[in-house]
Amino acid sequence: xxxxxxxxxxxxxxxxxxxxxxxxxxxxxxxxxxxxxxxxxxxxxxxxxxxxxxxxxxxxxxxxxxxxxxxxxxxxxxxxxxxxxxxxxxxxxxxxxxxxxxxxxxxxxxxxxxxxxxxxxxxxxxxxxxxxxxxxxxxxxxxxxxxxxxxxxxxxxxxxxxxxxxxxxxxxxxxxxxxxxxxxxxxxxxxxxxx
Numbered sequence: 001x002x003x004x005x006x007x008x009x010x011x012x013x014x015x016x017x018x019x020x021x022x023x024x025x026x027x028x029x030x031x032x033x034x035x036x037x038x039x040x041x042x043x044x045x046x047x048x049x050x051x052x053x054x055x056x057x058x059x060x061x062x063x064x065x066x067x068x069x070x071x072x073x074x075x076x077x078x079x080x081x082x083x084x085x086x087x088x089x090x091x092x093x094x095x096x097x098x099x100x101x102x103x104x105x106x107x108x109x110x111x112x113x114x115x116x117x118x119x120x121x122x123x124x125x126x127x128x129x130x131x132x133x134x135x136x137x138x139x140x141x142x143x144x145x146x147x148x149x150x151x152x153x154x155x156x157x158x159x160x161x162x163x164x165x166x167x168x169x170x171x172x173x174x175x176x177x178x179x180x181x182x183x184x185x186x187x188x189x190x191x192x193x194x195x
Contacts (some may be wrong), residue, residue, distance in 0.1 A: 001144055001192075003037055003044050003118050007098050009192045010116055014102060028103035031115070032080040033066025035184065036095065037118040038125065038141055044118065045141035052137045060137065062177045064184075065090065068110065076100065080115035088139055089130030091145065094119045101188060106180045114184045124176060140174050142171060147187050153182075 001009075037044035053060045065084035073079045077097050084090040101114040123129070125139050146152055147170070154169040168182040176186070 001024070001043065001148065003039055006037065006044065006144065006192070007118070010098055014117050014190070014191060015194060021025055023108070024105040024107055026088075027107075027109045028037050030075040030076070030079075031067060031110040032067040032069065032113045032117070033064035033184075034080040034084045034090075034095070035101075035114045035116050035183075035188070036084070036090070037144060037149045039122045039141075043124075044144045046147060046179075047088075047090075047139065047141050047142050048137045048175070050062050050138045050140070050175070052133065055135070058076075059063060061179065061181075062175055063181050064114070066112070066115075071153055076113045076171055077115050080117075087132050089128075089132075090123075094121065094123070096120055097123075101184065101191075102181055102186050104187070112180060112184075140173075140175060142170075142175075142177075146172060148192055150189075150193075153186060153189070 004040045013132045036047050038047055048062050049065055051061050051063055066080050067083040067086045069076065069079045073082065081092040081095055085092055095117045097117045098118065099117065103113045105111050125141055129139055131139060152170055155166050156169070157164050167178060170182050170185065172176040183187050
């Protein structure tokens with residue numbers, strides 16, 4: 001799938017019945033993450049970060065650039081782009097926002113809105129980005145087609161807050177994407193592939 005096809009598919013109306021009802025309805029601290037496509041010669045790739053290993057919360061986990069909404073932010077799109085610039089040095093001038101997914105409520109109390117975007121030109125993530133080592137250990141990318149393939153998702157049932165919930169896992173090279181990040185990707189996959 002190329003970037004244009006992805007944008008068209010993403011902009012279809014969301015079928016909220018596709019999305020698992022959150023078992024954390026009390027999660028209400030607003031946050032935003034940037035799910036960003038980096039155009040490549042063959043197909044777009046999605047940019048991920050590995051959180052720094054010394055962090056108090058979610059150390060070493062795979063995530064999208066992003067964070068909580070600050071009082072000075074002009075909206076969720078601004079939050080996601082600001083955090084991406086702070087965490088990995090991704091210039092907001094390169095970012096073209098397509099839209100937003102429904103908010104995703106997390107066990108840590110955040111109501112996270114994934115902002116979907118693509119870069120206006122291809123970057124080399126290892127040469128063109130500047131990582132904030134206080135927050136990010138490394139950056140990597142995964143082909144969009146890999147993330148849109150059903151067979152690359154593993155799902156386990158876990159009990160959280162005395163309720164059964166599905167937790168998704170995606171293994172790519174040496175990385176395991178799971179938790180909220182994999183949950184958002186699973187919902188995006190279902191939306192894009194749902195006819």
